[in-house]
Amino acid sequence: MKRTLSIVYFLLLSSLVLAQKTAPVYLFAYFKDNGQDGLHLAYSNDGYQYQSLKGDSSFLKPTAGKDRLMRDPCIIRGADGKFHMVWTVSWNEKSIGYASSEDLIHWSEQQTIPVMEHEPDARNCWAPELLYDSRTKDYMIYWATTIKGKFPETQDKAENAYNHRMYYVTTKDFKTYTPAKLLYEPGFNVIDATIQTDGQQYVMFLKDETRTPPQKNLRVAFSKTSTGPYTKASPPITGNYWAEGPTVAKVDGQWVVYFDKYTEHTYGAVASKDLQTWTDISDKIRFPKGTRHGTVLTISPAELAKLKR
Template identity: 50%
Template sequence: MLKKNLIKLSVILFIFMTGCASNSKDVYLFSYFVGNGQDGLHLTYSYDGHQWETINNGQSLLKPMVGKDRLMRDPSIAQGKDGVFHMVWTTGWWDQGIGYASSTDLINWSEQQNIPVMEHLESTRNSWAPEVFYDEADDLFYIIWASTVPELYPEIETSANEKGLNHRQYYTTTKDFKTFAPTELFFDPGFSVIDAAILKTDSDYLMVVKNEMSVPVEKNLRITRTKDLKEGFPTEVSESISGKSWVEGPTPLQIGEYMYIYFDKYREKKYGALRSKDGQNWEDISEMINLPRGIRHGTAFKVSEDILNKLLVLTEESQ
C-alpha cells in the first residue's frame, strides 16, 4: 500500500511540475494490442516519437465485448473537433463487422457496438484492420478496412496459411457514428492490399498501404498521395519503402518536420520505423526507437499533454 501511494504521489507531483512549466506540450499516444487481442486495448506514450512508455503498467484499458471471437485487434483511434475519441477495431478473424466505442478520456468508454460494414455482401470473408481518420476540412470521419469478397475478387494463390485471401480496401464515412454512408470500394491497386493508413500533410494526404501478396512474395509497404481526399488516391503506388522484412500495421505520424511511419515486423517480433521530410526519401530508424515489448498493430496519434496527465492520474487511481 505504501509503495502504491508513493507511486501515485510521484505521478501527481510530476503532473504538477509539468503543469507549472510552459504551455501544454504535444504528446503522442499509440494504441495497440498484444497476443491475439483477447485482452483488449493498450496504450503507450512518447514526447519525441522515439522513447515510448507504457500506460496503466502495460495492462489493458478496455476488454473486448463484441464479435464472434471477442477480440480487440488493430485498435485505431481518432479525435474529433469536440474532443471525443473514436475507436474502431477488428473483432474477429472472420467477422463481417467491426467494433466501435468512444471516450472523452481514453479510460471511460461508451458501450461497445458492432458496425455491420460488410454484412450486405454475404460472401465477405473478413473485415480486418479498420482505420479511422478524421478529415478536419470536411468535419468527416473515414473508416477504412480490408475485406475479401470472392464474388468481386476471386481467391488467388497464396501461402498455405493465408487461405487464398484477396483483399481490397473498403470504406464508409460518418459525422456522428450513428449514421454511416453505404460501404464502397476505397482502394484497388490491382493486388491484395491491407492496412491502409492516412496522414494529412501541409500540402496533401499521404496513404501508406501493405502489399499483402505472398505469391510472388511482397509483404511490404507502399505510398500513394492525393490532394483531394474525396477524389481518392491514385492506384499507382511507390516501390517498397520497408526493406526485406515482412511487415504489417503501418501507422503514420507527423512529428516536427518529419513524417514517421511505424510498423510491425511480425516475423521478427519487433517494431520498425521510417521517417522522411518529403514523403519520398525514407530513412530507416528502427534502431532508434524503443516501443513496449509485445506491441502489435495499432495507431499513433497526437494529443495535448493535458490528456496524458489526466490519463496517468486516472490509471493510477484505478490500480
C-alpha cells in the same frame, strides 16, 4: 553582467519548463497476443521511446462482435473533441467495433458496426481506421476485406487465399453510415492502410500483402480527396523484411512511419521529410515488449497525467 546572465538563464529555464508542460505527447494504442484482453496504451515525449501505461494492462475489455477481440485499435480525436476508436473484432466477421471517450479512460458502450453484412461473400473486416475530413465534415472509416471471387487476377492459394482490397463508409454521428464502397484497388492484395493529410493532399500508407512472390512491404499513394482516386502505389519504403500495420506521426519536422516487423516480433520505423526518400530509423525507437499493430495520436500533458493516475 552576472545579473544579466542570471536573468537570461532564468528566462531560458522558464521557457523550457513551459514547453515541457505544453508540448504534445505521443500516445500509442495497440493490442497484445490475439487482442483478447483489449486496449493497451503507451506514451512518448520524443516520438522515439515509448513506455507502457498502467503496467501494460488493458484500459478497455472488448465486448463487441462474436469473438470479442480488440485487434488493430485506431483512435483519433474528432471534431467534437472526443476520442473515437475502431478496431478488428474478429478474424472472420463482417463487422468492426466502435466506441468513444472523453478521456481515454471511460468509454461508451461498444458498438458492432456491420459494414460488410450486405456482401454475402465477404470473408472478413481487418484493421479499420478513422479519418475526420474537415472539408466534408465527415468521419471516414476504412478497412480491408476479402470478397470471394473478386479480383481473381491476384488470387493466391497461399495464406488461406485472402485477397483484400480497401473499402470505406462515412458517417457524421456514428449512428448512420453510408453504404460501403471500394476505396483502393492497387492491383495487388492490400491491407493495413492509414491515411494522413499533407496540405491539400491525402497520403495513404499501405501494405502490399502479395505472397507469391512475397512482397510484404509498405508503400505510399496520394489523392486530392480522402475517398480517392489514389495514385499507383509507390515502390516499397521498407526494407528486406516483412512489415505491416503502419501508423504515422510528425516527429522533429519529418514523417515517421512506425510498423510491426511481425516475423521478427519487434517494431520498426522509417522517416522522410518529403514522402519520397526514406531512411530506416528502427535503431532509434523502442516500444513495450509484445506490442502489436497499433496507431499513434497526440494528447496533452494534462491528459497524460490523468492516464498515469
